[in-house]
Structures are given as C-alpha cells and as structure tokens.
Amino acid sequence: MEDQSKHRDPEAMAHCPVALSLDVVGTRSTLIIVREAFFGTRRFGDFAERVGIGEAATAARLKDLVASGLMEKVPYQEPGQRKRYEYQLTDKGLGLFHAIMSLRDWGETWLSGSRVTPWRFAHRDCGAEVHTVARCTAGHDVHLDEFTAVRQTERPTAAPDTHN
Known part of the structure; x- marks a missing residue:
C-alpha cells in the first residue's frame, strides 16, 4: 500500500471525518446501543439489559445520542x-x-476465530448474506491497493446514486 501521509497536514486532519465521528460514537457502549437500535430495541430498560451496562451509563449514552442528533x-x-x-x-x-x-x-474476519457469530446481515428479498463494499462514485468496486488520497480544498458535490 502506498504511503498516503504526504497528502495530510495536521491542521486539515483536525477536521478528519473519522476523528469527528469518533468524538460522537467512539465508545463501545454507544456503538452497541446503535447496533441494538438497528435490531429494533427502543426502550430504555431493554437497551440497558441488552448492552449490559448500568442504568446510569445507559441514560448517559442515550442522552448523548439524542443530543448529537443520532x-x-x-x-x-x-x-x-x-x-x-x-x-x-x-x-x-x-x-x-x-x-x-x-x-x-x-x-x-479477524476476531471471531472458529466461533459462529450470533447474527448476520441478510438481504430480505433473497436471504443472501450482505457485506460492505467500497465503491467509487462512478460505480466501481475499489480495493485497498486501488485508492489514493486526494487533497481537496472544497467539499465534494453529491455523487449520483448508482446503487439502484
């Protein structure tokens, strides 16, 4: 993989979307609450039980998620x-x-070893397992060795939706 560090400067990295995202969802319990919400959990007590944290921590995480607009x-x-x-x-x-x-x-891929994981994402229409894919705005699947960092001075415009 090519060294992409030459394209970064410390000032610009202060606005890095990864860092900014982690400021909002960077704790384990926050991400597990979000995961549970995707599975249909809605009520406070259910979040506390399913995430396995105390009521005070659940209340704090939910308050933060509401305050951040998630x-x-x-x-x-x-x-x-x-x-x-x-x-x-x-x-x-x-x-x-x-x-x-x-x-x-x-x-x-990297942590579960030979254990069967308790859940998966499946396509509702056909039942096949769903995985994430990196795709450029022109619709090409992009692998790790095929990307490059491009310095931008403006926010990019929205790309056409090629997922239909």
Missing part, C-alpha cells in the same frame, strides 16, 4: 401507565448502518 425520544404510554419515551434512530443515526456493518464484517 436518536430521538418519542413519547408512548401504555394503558393505565405514565407517559414514557422510546428511542429511535434518526436519519443521521440510520446513516451509521454501513459503519456498523463494516465493524461486524471486520470482527467476523
């Missing part, structure tokens, strides 16, 4: 009970799907 609190009320809140991913939170899927693929 989740929203939606009121609900069971008959005869007080009003409570569910937590749902926003569009911004749903945007983490590929990151969660990539982490799952990486863990499956």
Whole structure:
C-alpha cells in the first residue's frame, strides 16, 4: 500500500471525518446501543439489559445520542401507565448502518476465530448474506491497493446514486 501521509497536514486532519465521528460514537457502549437500535430495541430498560451496562451509563449514552442528533425520544404510554419515551434512530443515526456493518464484517474476519457469530446481515428479498463494499462514485468496486488520497480544498458535490 502506498504511503498516503504526504497528502495530510495536521491542521486539515483536525477536521478528519473519522476523528469527528469518533468524538460522537467512539465508545463501545454507544456503538452497541446503535447496533441494538438497528435490531429494533427502543426502550430504555431493554437497551440497558441488552448492552449490559448500568442504568446510569445507559441514560448517559442515550442522552448523548439524542443530543448529537443520532436518536430521538418519542413519547408512548401504555394503558393505565405514565407517559414514557422510546428511542429511535434518526436519519443521521440510520446513516451509521454501513459503519456498523463494516465493524461486524471486520470482527467476523479477524476476531471471531472458529466461533459462529450470533447474527448476520441478510438481504430480505433473497436471504443472501450482505457485506460492505467500497465503491467509487462512478460505480466501481475499489480495493485497498486501488485508492489514493486526494487533497481537496472544497467539499465534494453529491455523487449520483448508482446503487439502484
């Protein structure tokens, strides 16, 4: 792999999307809460139980996710009970799907050994397993040895959607 460091400068790297993203979702419990939300978890107690952290930590993570715009609190009320809140991913939170899927693929490849992992992503229409792919805006799959860092002075314009 080519050394890409010559294209970076420390000032520009302060605005690196990876670093900025980790400022928001960089803890294990935060990412596990997001994973659970993708699986349909909505209620506070269920998050605490499924993530395996205490109620105070769950409350702090959910509060941070709401404050960062990744989740929203939606009121609900069971008959005869007080009003409570569910937590749902926003569009911004749903945007983490590929990151969660990539982490799952990486863990499956490098960390799970011979163990069978407890879940996978499958295409709802045909049942085949789904994996992440790096693709350029022209629609080509890009492998690790085929990318280069390009210094940009402006934010790129949106690319055409080639996923249809």
